[in-house]
Amino acid sequence: MAINDGLTIGALATRTGLAVSAIRYYEAQGLIKPWRNGGGQRRFARADLRRLSFVMIAQQFGFTLPQIRIQLEGLPNGRTPTKADWAAISAGFRDSLDARITTLTKLRDNLDGCIGCGCLSLEACALYNPQDKAAENGQGPRYLMGDVPSN
Amino acid sequence: MAINDGLTIGALATRTGLAVSAIRYYEAQGLIKPWRNGGGQRRFARADLRRLSFVMIAQQFGFTLPQIRIQLEGLPNGRTPTKADWAAISAGFRDSLDARITTLTKLRDNLDGCIGCGCLSLEACALYNPQDKAAENGQGPRYLMGDVPSN
DNA sequence: CTAATTGCTAAACCTAACTTTAGGTCAAGG
DNA sequence: CCTTGACCTAAAGTTAGGTTTAGCAATTAG
Secondary structure, eight states, X not given: OOTTXXXXXXXXXXXXXXXXXXXXXXXXXXXXXXXXXXXXXEEBOTHHHHHHHHHHHHHHTTOOHHHHHHHHHHSGXXXXXXXXXXXXXXXXXXXXXXXXXXXXXXXXXXXXXXXXXXXXXXXXXXXXXXXXXXXXXXXXXSOOBTBOOOO | OOTTSOBOHHHHHHHHOOOHHHHHHHHHTTSOOOEEOTTSOEEBOTHHHHHHHHHHHHHHTTXXXXXXXXXXXXXXXXXXXXXXXHHHHXXXXXXXXXXXXXXXXXXXXXXXXXXXXXXXXXXXXXXXXXXXXXXHHSSOSSOOBTBOOOO
């Protein structure tokens, strides 16, 4: 009825392109905090559109949801990022991107050095470099090469 | 007893740094094909050391196990890659790496253009680019942005 | 007023790439 | 011969990031 009652989850989904289930999941992960209307349905602030945009972009940069949550919480007052906040955050994004590009480039250069070599030796091959793998993949599914599980 | 009875799974694990459970898993995925000794235990060819090195390196390049299996099978006679095979395969690796580097670099350039903008607009922001995300992440957990699930 | 739409929750399911567990077998050293 | 330590299988568990399903309530369009 009232015009400023907030957005329904469906409207938010349509506007962001996210699935309704994804939005509920993000709430469960603490990324957004809708309130409930009389009937128990979620209602979202218009600022959540921007908040979700931020989430989607940060995911492209390879951040996990917990990391994104922390970045959102790190904003003064826990507010949605403003223009000024964004400039600060992007610097961090840029560093992260630069690091990933550097890692991949090094990997490629090693590969170039190895083409035609064919050694694939565990001791000598420059391609076999667990450190870089860890750097690029963030933390993989479970154990990284170099961890020491049993059996 | 005989010297050329093949490697035990434990020896292979020690030499490659892989967990024993991982090697069994790779066998289940068809990446290696050990034979069994009288008592039903796995015995591996020395060539499997190299084969597993190949698997580990290919993983660094972002290939999935099924893709790696296909590459190994694609070798004439299904043999372990030789020096010549390796040169051919590395060309494919290089293309894949180049593509990833290009994607990340574009993303970084877009970010540079956006620093200080702070729009985060779903319609206008250059950072919001589902195509590139799909390109970089391979296929994500389930749906990519741009797919249209229900509810 | 009522049907269709939309929303709600909890719990199970999904993929990839493994690990862990449980319950038993094999092999090697002394 | 006997005791470790290495191996075996099958099945269930793990993580991330969601989706799907089932069964039911609230909204909204007509």
